Amino acid sequence: MTERSAQPAPAGAPTTSRHQRAESLHPGAWWLWSLSLGMAATRTTNPLLLTLLIAVSAYVVAARRPSSPWARSYGAFLKLALAVLLIRLVFAVALGSPIPGTHVLLELPEVPLPDWAQGIRLGGEVTAEVLLFALYDGLKLATLLICVGAANALASPSRLLKSLPGALYEAGVAVVVALTFAPNLIADVQRLRAARRLRGRPDSGIRGLLQVGLPVLEGALERSVALAAAMDSRGYGRTAEVPAAVRRTTAVLTLAGLLGVCAGTYGLLTAEGGTYGVPVLLAGVGAALAGLWLGGRRSPRTRYRPDPWGPRAWLVSGSGVAVAVSLALAASADPAALHPGVVPLTAPALPLWPAAAVLLGLLPAFVTPPPKEPS
Numbered sequence: 392m393t394e395r396s397a398q399p400a401p402a403g404a405p406t407t408s409r410h411q412r413a414e415s416l417h418p419g420a421w422w423l424w425s426l427s428l429g430m431a432a433t434r435t436t437n438p439l440l441l442t443l444l445i446a447v448s449a450y451v452v453a454a455r456r457p458s459s460p461w462a463r464s465y466g467a468f469l470k471l472a473l474a475v476l477l478i479r480l481v482f483a484v485a486l487g488s489p490i491p492g493t494h495v496l497l498e499l500p501e502v503p504l505p506d507w508a509q510g511i512r513l514g515g516e517v518t519a520e521v522l523l524f525a526l527y528d529g530l531k532l533a534t535l536l537i538c539v540g541a542a543n544a545l546a547s548p549s550r551l552l553k554s555l556p557g558a559l560y561e562a563g564v565a566v567v568v569a570l571t572f573a574p575n576l577i578a579d580v581q582r583l584r585a586a587r588r589l590r591g592r593p594d595s596g597i598r599g600l601l602q603v604g605l606p607v608l609e610g611a612l613e614r615s616v617a618l619a620a621a622m623d624s625r626g627y628g629r630t631a632e633v634p635a636a637v638r639r640t641t642a643v644l645t646l647a648g649l650l651g652v653c654a655g656t657y658g659l660l661t662a663e664g665g666t667y668g669v670p671v672l673l674a675g676v677g678a679a680l681a682g683l684w685l686g687g688r689r690s691p692r693t694r695y696r697p698d699p700w701g702p703r704a705w706l707v708s709g710s711g712v713a714v715a716v717s718l719a720l721a722a723s724a725d726p727a728a729l730h731p732g733v734v735p736l737t738a739p740a741l742p743l744w745p746a747a748a749v750l751l752g753l754l755p756a757f758v759t760p761p762p763k764e765p766s
Contacts, residue, residue, distance in 0.1 A: 416759050418546035420704035425542035427711030428752055431718040432534040435729040436527040439741040440718075440749060441534045447752040448541040455755065456544050457762035467577055468540025472533035479529030484517050488525065492518025494736055520733045527733070550698055579607045637685060645682030651675020703758055710754040717748030 655672025
């Protein structure tokens, strides 16, 4: 027998070396970055800061979004955020608001309501103060949705599922299936509409929607059946036998950890609990992590080429956490700048150092590798 010598790979051939795996960013880093930007959005109602957060997330998505079907869901999240903002404004116009105002823009016919509906009105005066309050409030929720959409567009759901601990694997499968349903549905609708346009058939309006809906539902059913068969063939739901003492310890640690996290968070949010909030929160997080580690023994599985958490992942997640912490500190130090009032009616100002902190969220666009083009 002769030993076959290793031949060099031809130029342009795809490789799966350890170096290439190290270049890919961990999906958990993208989620930490996006959720941190979303947490920063909950700390302010300043429209200038919220718009800056949207611009930062949009720039990173445009620079680092891969050309995958699940990455095309960012546009759908933008449309959903715009719809939420418009609905909030419509509710403010139709149902009114407890915010007093003197700058009347228009007056709608008011519908009289019975005595038990005190505090609610339909129609009446629409003031600029009410509209601005609704705009600030709706823009905060819209920014949060856009940040979640950035995580869906940047992080691969299958790679994120592979990185979850064993105790959260089954719940993670359900979450990943739910997260990938909307992007796959959007991709199917776009593909079918393009096919109908090539055939000269209508792809818009009620008629086009009805004729596209049936193939889309049929494709979703076929994917569900294929997913169920794949999960069954891979032994989904199989658990290992563990001693009863380990099961009880896991339940106690997980429950105590969740209670500690709730109590610690409550302590951080109240002035009276400032002394015990941080220790209780840290103890709760430690107990919950220990419970998850013990719970993972019931779900034995292996990972094929796990994603490494390298320096780039620390930089990406750290930039998002820095934005969230900076805006939380700014909200406690100068609440008037991050929550501009509407009575009296004044134009919001852009606070300089919170705005500079938001710009830290642009770091992933420069420290992460560009997405690979499909060959």
